[in-house]
Structures are given as structure tokens and as C-alpha cells.
Amino acid sequence: MLDLNVFPRTFKWGTATAAYQIEGAAHEDGRGISIWDVFSYTPGNVKKGDSGDVACDHYHRYAEDFRLMKDLGMNSYRLSIAWPRILPKGRGEVNEKGLAFYDHLIDELLKHGIEPFVTLYHWDLPQALQQLGGWANRDTVDAFEEYTRIVVNRLGDRVKNWITHNEPWCAAFLGHGAGVHAPGLKDVGVSMQVAHHLLLSHGKAVRIIKEHNPEHKVGITLILGPSHAASESAEDQAAAARHDAFLNTIYLDPLYGRGYPKVLFDHVPQFAPKVQEGDLEIIATPTDFLGINYYQRSILKHTEENPFNFEGVRPPGPEFTFFDWEVYPQGLYEVLTRVQQDYAPKEIFITENGATFEDTLTEDGQVHDEQRRFYIERHLKAVQDAISEGVPVNGYFAWSFLDNFEWAEGFEKRFGLVYVDYPTQNRYVKDSGKWYSKLVKAALGAV
Numbered sequence: 001m002l003d004l005n006v007f008p009r010t011f012k013w014g015t016a017t018a019a020y021q022i023e024g025a026a027h028e029d030g031r032g033i034s035i036w037d038v039f040s041y042t043p044g045n046v047k048k049g050d051s052g053d054v055a056c057d058h059y060h061r062y063a064e065d066f067r068l069m070k071d072l073g074m075n076s077y078r079l080s081i082a083w084p085r086i087l088p089k090g091r092g093e094v095n096e097k098g099l100a101f102y103d104h105l106i107d108e109l110l111k112h113g114i115e116p117f118v119t120l121y122h123w124d125l126p127q128a129l130q131q132l133g134g135w136a137n138r139d140t141v142d143a144f145e146e147y148t149r150i151v152v153n154r155l156g157d158r159v160k161n162w163i164t165h166n167e168p169w170c171a172a173f174l175g176h177g178a179g180v181h182a183p184g185l186k187d188v189g190v191s192m193q194v195a196h197h198l199l200l201s202h203g204k205a206v207r208i209i210k211e212h213n214p215e216h217k218v219g220i221t222l223i224l225g226p227s228h229a230a231s232e233s234a235e236d237q238a239a240a241a242r243h244d245a246f247l248n249t250i251y252l253d254p255l256y257g258r259g260y261p262k263v264l265f266d267h268v269p270q271f272a273p274k275v276q277e278g279d280l281e282i283i284a285t286p287t288d289f290l291g292i293n294y295y296q297r298s299i300l301k302h303t304e305e306n307p308f309n310f311e312g313v314r315p316p317g318p319e320f321t322f323f324d325w326e327v328y329p330q331g332l333y334e335v336l337t338r339v340q341q342d343y344a345p346k347e348i349f350i351t352e353n354g355a356t357f358e359d360t361l362t363e364d365g366q367v368h369d370e371q372r373r374f375y376i377e378r379h380l381k382a383v384q385d386a387i388s389e390g391v392p393v394n395g396y397f398a399w400s401f402l403d404n405f406e407w408a409e410g411f412e413k414r415f416g417l418v419y420v421d422y423p424t425q426n427r428y429v430k431d432s433g434k435w436y437s438k439l440v441k442a443a444l445g446a447v
């Protein structure tokens with residue numbers, strides 16, 4: 001199945017996590033409140049009333065976790081910084097204990113020879129900024145610049161790979177359009193303006209990072225997936241094209257200098273974001289790589305029931321994850337070849353890919369998760385095939401290192417290569433993690 005020699009010598013083999021999902025210590029050492037604390041504490045928003053208050057207690061256990069990561073053989077690791085730990089009110093007063101935490105965390109990683117990829121924003125906006133309008137308020141772009149400068153100045157002597165934002169589509173649409181993520185708003189027009197401000201803040205942050213050190217690599221992480229038409233009908237084809245814009249090209253096009261997709265905003269002009277003079281040029285500031293998160297494809301048909309005139313159709317499967325997401329590895333190949341053909345990024349990292357299945361910890365501390373192993377194997381094969389066709393993929397970060405707080409699903413949905421027994425906080429490497437470790441060691445040994 002896999003031919004490890006196809007992967008470049010410089011390939012980054014790792015896993016990914018996010019601060020709010022693993023750290024815990026939500027009220028410790030000066031950390032401010034985030035929109036995800038507020039959203040989680042609001043009854044009904046998160047399954048079983050779960051929150052990131054404790055999560056994987058990574059805040060206190062990161063040294064143990066990185067020893068485990070080293071033992072598993074990975075050479076890279078994607079993490080995010082919690083903005084509320086650095087600037088508890090979002091701007092102004094800096095929390096030295098927050099900076100010190102990430103100092104120690106990065107030092108611990110480097111001690112093990114693991115290369116950090118740091119995401120600046122993985123959805124945990126300081127609540128104090130939300131109270132001023134959050135990402136719907138253009139001033140938050142300035143706040144993000146302030147935050148970026150502080151983090152890059154403190155960690156930039158050791159961190160050389162930066163991801164400005166994680167999945168602006170989720171932060172914008174799930175958080176402000178569908179209302180199923182923090183801050184829980186349901187206004188599509190606002191969600192599109194939020195998308196614009198996220199992209200604008202990305203462009204500003206790229207410039208800050210490049211000013212700090214032009215040798216540093218900076219990019220953004222997008223959730224991308226194929227949008228397939230449910231039938232050959234012109235209506236369904238057009239519906240799929242609009243969804244492709246709604247999910248994919250609404251970000252890809254402006255990032256690569258093409259402005260916002262007309263196929264979408266000619267159809268729903270009422271949702272078009274307000275764009276100021278110069279914004280699109282800032283958004284298109286050149287980057288060093290594109291981070292791609294891939295989980296599934298979408299199938300669309302025409303509908304008269306909403307202004308976008310598209311609605312999802314359940315994919316045929318036959319395999320689905322515990323999240324009821326179709327297992328569709330060829331979709332990753334489709335995304336990679338399309339991105340290469342249409343945008344030709346200098347470099348691509350798969351910054352997230354993984355699956356949730358119902359894991360059971362056995363009496364003797366095993367988790368036999370063959371479905372997850374098989375999922376990852378097939379998606380790595382899709383990456384291999386894309387590389388064979390010249391797509392410059394130079395890294396794969398499995399989602400996720402640890403089981404963790406899965407947003408509105410709480411702790412029920414486990415994505416980890418490592419099982420977390422929350423009552424004891426003990427970690428147990430799942431069969432998929434053991435397999436991935438062997439593969440990574442072989443790949444890195446093979447180079």
C-alpha cells in the first residue's frame with residue numbers, strides 16, 4: 001500500500017492539537033476567559049456540559065506528553081497558542097505567566113528534537129474582545145496584530161513555522177452563521193464579514209512574522225474538501241459550484257490574489273463582506289505554505305429552501321466515522337491535485353487528518369482501533385499519490401496526538417492516536433498510534 005520512499009527526505013511526520021482542546025488549567029496563572037469557555041459554560045451548547053476546564057491537563061503534563069511523543073518517533077508537532085493566556089483581556093496587559101508557559105513548552109519540544117509548528121489562532125478568542133464585537137468588529141484585526149507581535153517576539157528565536165489561523169471557515173461559519181461553535185451567533189451576513197476580518201488579520205500577521213525574520217515560514221490552515229454534485233443536472237452542478245466557493249474558494253481565491261468568488265457572491269450579494277481599499281492586497285500577502293485539513297467530501301443538490309440554493313446530500317459511504325462523516329480518502333487526493341493545479345502553493349502541509357471511532361480501553365490498557373489505522377493509511381496513500389504527481393506535500397500531522405475536547409461534542413468523540421483516560425489522566429497508545437510510530441520511524445530511518 002504505502003511506499004515511504006515517495007515521501008521527501010524533509011517530510012514532517014507529526015500530530016496536531018489545539019490549546020483549548022488539550023491544555024485545561026482554564027483559570028490558572030492569569031489566563032483570561034475565552035469565547036469557548038463562555039460557550040461551553042452555556043447549558044445546551046456542548047454535549048454532557050463538557051468544557052475545556054481540565055481537558056487532557058496538558059498544561060501540567062506537557063513534559064510527560066512530549067516524552068511519549070519522542071518515544072513514538074515523530075519529528076514535528078503542531079500546537080496552538082491560547083491568546084487568553086498571553087493577553088487575558090485580548091489587548092494591553094501581557095500575562096507573563098502565559099508567555100513563560102509557552103517558553104517552557106517550546107523548550108521541552110526542542111529538547112526532544114521535535115520541530116514546532118505554531119498556530120496563532122485556533123478559535124479561542126479572548127471574551128473581552130467578543131464583548132466589543134469579536135471578529136465581526138474590524139478592530140479585532142488590530143488586536144490580532146498586537147497578539148502576533150508579542151508571541152513572535154517572545155518565541156520567534158525558537159519557533160520558525162507559523163500558522164496564522166486554523167480553519168477560518170469553522171471560526172466564521174460554524175461560530176457566526178450556524179451558531180454551533182463559539183460565539184454561537186446565527187447570522188450568515190455577519191459570518192461572511194468575520195471571514196473577511198480573519199483573512200485580513202492573516203495578511204497582517206504574515207507581514208509581522210516576515211518582518212521579524214524573513215527566514216521564518218508562515219501559512220494558514222484551511223479545511224478543504226471536494227464539493228460533488230448529487231446528479232448531472234445543471235441545477236445540482238451549479239449548487240455544487242456554489243458550495244465549493246462557500247467552503248473552499250472563498251478563502252483560496254483571496255489568499256492567492258483573486259478576490260472573492262463571484263460564483264457565490266453574485267448569487268448572494270446580500271452576504272458579500274464589506275471590503276476596504278487595500279484589504280485584498282493585504283490578504284494576498286505571499287505565504288510560504290498552505291496548511292490543509294481534510295476530513296471528508298460534500299455532496300450537494302439544488303434547493304429552493306435557502307438563499308445559497310444548495311443543500312447537502314448524505315454521501316453513499318459505505319464507511320462512516322463515529323461523527324457520521326463519510327470515509328473518502330480519494331477526496332484528499334482530489335483536494336491536493338486541485339489546489340496544485342489552481343493555486344500552486346510553494347509547499348503544502350496536511351495540518352490535520354484523522355477520524356473518530358468508538359474506542360474501548362481494554363483491561364490491559366490496549367485500544368484496538370483498526371478502523372482509525374486503516375483510515376490514516378488510506379489517506380497517507382492519497383498523499384503519496386499526490387506527491388508522485390508532483391504536488392509539494394511536505395508534512396502530515398495526524399489529528400490528533402491525544403483524545404481531547406471535541407468542541408460541541410465534548411469528550412465523547414475521540415480522535416487521538418493516544419487514548420486519554422480522563423478520570424486518571426493516564427495515556428495509552430492506541431494500535432493506530434503504534435502503527436503510525438512504526439511507519440514514521442521507518443520513513444525517517446529510510447531517509
Ligand SMILES: N=[N+]=NCCCCNC(=O)[C@@H]1[C@H]2[C@H](O)[C@@H](O)[C@H](O)[C@@H](CO)[C@@H]12
Nearest residue numbers: 018166167223247293295298352399406
Ligand atoms: N462541509 N464541511 N466541512 C467542514 C466541517 C468541519 C469539520 N471539522 C473540522 O474541520 C475540525 C477541525 C479542527 O481544527 C479541530 O480542532 C477539530 O477537533 C477537528 C475534528 O472535528 C477538525
